[in-house]
Amino acid sequence: MDLYLFLSCSLCLIFTATFLHLLGRSKSSSDRAPAGKLPPGPTRLPIIGNLHNLGPNPHKSLADLAKVHGPLMSLKLGQVTTIVASSPAMAKEILQKHDKVLSNRHVNLAMEALDHHKFSLPLLPVESKYWRNLRKVCNSYIFTAQRLDSNEELRRVKVAELVEGVRRNASERPGEAIDVARVAFRATLNAMSSTILSMDLADEERSEAAREFKELARGIMEDCATPNLGDFFPLLARMDLQGIKRRVKGHLRKALDLFQTVIDNRLRNRKSESYVSANDMLDTLLAIGEEEEEDKDKAAAMDPLRIQRLCVDLFVAGTDTTSTTLEWAMAELLRNPNTLAKAREELDATIGKGNNFQESDVSRLPYLQAILKETFRLHPAAPLLLPRKGGEDVEICGFTMPKGVQILVNVWAIGRDPMIWDDPNAFVPERFLGSELSAKGNSFELLPFGAGRRICPGLPLALRILHMMLGSLIHWFDWKLSDGVEPEKLDMDEKFGMALQKAKPLLAIPTPR
Template identity: 35%
Template sequence: MALLLVLISITAIFLAYKLYQRLRFKLPPGPHPWPIVGNLYDIKPVRFRCFAEWSQAYGPIISVWFGSTLNVIVSNSELAKEALKEKDQQLADRHRSRSAAKFSRDGKDLIWADYGPHYVKVRKVCTLELFSPKRLEALRPIREDEVTAMVESIFKDVTNPENLGKSILLKKYLGAVAFNNITRLAFGKRFMNSEGVIDEQGLEFKAIVANGLKLGASLAMAEHIPWLRWMFPLEEEAFAKHGARRDRLTRAIMEEHTLAREKSGGAKQHFVDALLTLQDKYDLSEDTIIGLLWDMITAGMDTTAISVEWAMAELIKNPRVQQKVQAELDHVIGLDRVMSESDFSNLPYLQSVAKEALRLHPPTPLMLPHRANANVKIGGYDIPKGSNVHVNVWAVARDPAVWKDPEEFRPERFLEEDVDMKGHDFRLLPFGAGRRVCPGAQLGINLVTSMLGHLLHHFNWAPPEGVNPEDLDMSENPGLVSYMRTPLQAIPTSRLPASLYKRMAVDI
């Protein structure tokens, strides 16, 4: 009886709060929420598709209730511009779940920090120091080394007599590039050798990443229903152990770099060296340094591999495009050398292929929530302080009002019109826009373009035997990032002299 009374009281409070919100504010339309849970049980697993469907029924700005929290979903470029540019300052805070608060030390990093002096400071560090053109160029040999290592690995496997004519799981090779690249950029460490074997420190690193994902997903429902959180208590001990484990590994690597710097008398270009060197200049705490390093790992570990896998699936489905980009590569690069990032400016169609893949398949299709730090209006509707605003990047990039044949994979559209994708053109937002635009956008673009260029220059790609290109599964797995539901299997055939399939093997 007591429990029933509690539930009735909670329901009454929720309904009263909803009525108060409706009377005081003109909220965007949306599906009718249930008491306590809001729309949580109505949302389909692939959220960005679900929200796009609801936008067709209710309009380009909708209200969706995650428990008692109002979430506003924006699905066209005009409203995205209003939210991310015109009302950017009022929407620059970040909603932090209990797990995100624990991982970020209550926003001492960049991704989960609210807008304010700390955010401005660490953003400046990222923009001026870590992702400056000079540093990105200095770290280019690492990226090219890892991409050529991928090519060598694929060539070894497909030329093995036991594997001739067989398909490969492309995700395996793309994941190795992403893993080695981000650990080398952030930590100056290559945990995985040329045979794909990960050393002890690398195994610990991967275990920490996997445990972090597990902890972050364990409280998803409870985060949205404050009245029920007592039933799902935060596992303080588990989060404390995870944080200590992560810090222990990171501090050990930081100490290695400090000793190496003292011994050599100079710092290298890796992010850990840069942050330690800049610690006094920018008054960076150890928590912030660790948080920034793990922000880079979180943001860069999977996104490039996801983007390239989707692009390759589209290229296999569209052999005309594959042949056209290979013709450009052969004309500019030839058949007697490998591609370099310095060739990008002479490869406009390759760049258009990368851009078109990011349009159709943004790795984070639903932008991380922007929390309103004040009452604000978007599209004539009220967004109360404390609400979350999400831009459905996937829906914006497929809007038939601004894109001709939006579902078609047609890179030529970017030769016909120059469209920026680093936050200045609100029709295409794979890296966000405004104050919270991804500072590593150029790094991501460079790596995706390089991986695609090498894969297409070195190999022809076909679907597995017995599979028609048009039958490839192009659906997504549920989650924050858009993995392919069915990982891509493909048959590569080498097209260059064998001597061009060797890894560059640089160490910087």
């Protein structure tokens, strides 16, 4: 929902909010006057604070405000004190220097549906044993280089199927455009489900299931990003006035049921004497869970219900952000034909025309890597990352980050900062050639996956899938925009959400090379 429309529709509730606001001032931790000096920020209005400053694209509005108030600024969003970091130095203070006490999440009401925040890796408090165990499992068993190398062939087959599907479409319907995000979502879903579950959640027999899962994933992502009165005025939280929590509950229940069916089938198969391990991530998780059953401490054990929740996190977040990033990369290449030509020349010279793309080829393709880094810079999938929450009062550059404060890191603003980047709004992959800047959380100028304890655990898999899909689409096809659209006139407007999407889907015509 457009934030302006949201505020207009909320006017009828302002008097109620005002009353509750005054009634609850002494009880609301986010509304107490913090000890110390907050960073500067824009003037606040009564009741709504700075909500009116956000607009339909908060990442852009906050970037503009940072130009006036500085790279560390404070706002009041309803009753919630919020601090926004908009520079690499401030991001480093939050995500590295003070990471230990600023790592917990500010959880919105939508993600409390079905108590998902109590099971979710991105949302659990870092001091919990369950969170520590989940991170250990992801880092030591699931997303290790050795594990991903072992199932590379599964992803290669899925990318080959993507290429064949696009080729078949071009042959049967020459000159017809395809929706790049749609085919990318399907391929991403298959690549992930093959790696994690040894099955295709989007094969021909499950085409309806793939469509439904996309709707579920998109619904969860959009509803969780929709402005919610209860998030800004905590005393209204229980009312769920906009029905957001109720909708997310419905989406989550369907997604959980899907993965529960898969897990139940695997558990039955594992009991068979003839069962041969799939050696995938699901088998690994179930085996870990069986070992942990012997442990007296069940609080952190990987039981089937927790594996089910982890699957929801991995698939909902991973499919939407990955397919959205691929769409942005293709849009930038089609808008910059010379860049596309350079990428194809590198692929032809390194791999050779007609030869298949392998994950091992990526290390020999610096320009392809640079294209994705430039896409991450201009179009980070999570422009404000996920909100953090202050665990205790922290002083940064003479300002106080009070306990309980909501903390946002505007990686979109950092990626467009003219003090950091030459010609920051232009798509220039060459800026990364020979550069040591990495998208893996150690370069605070480029933070598409976050950094510190809360860095995205699926980063290694996402990078492999993105390079394979983008490289293959460039390698095997020529592309042009549909309806005679000139490259320089391609609509690049954004639609804000938990994943930063193109406002208008990219429609492009493939021609096999």
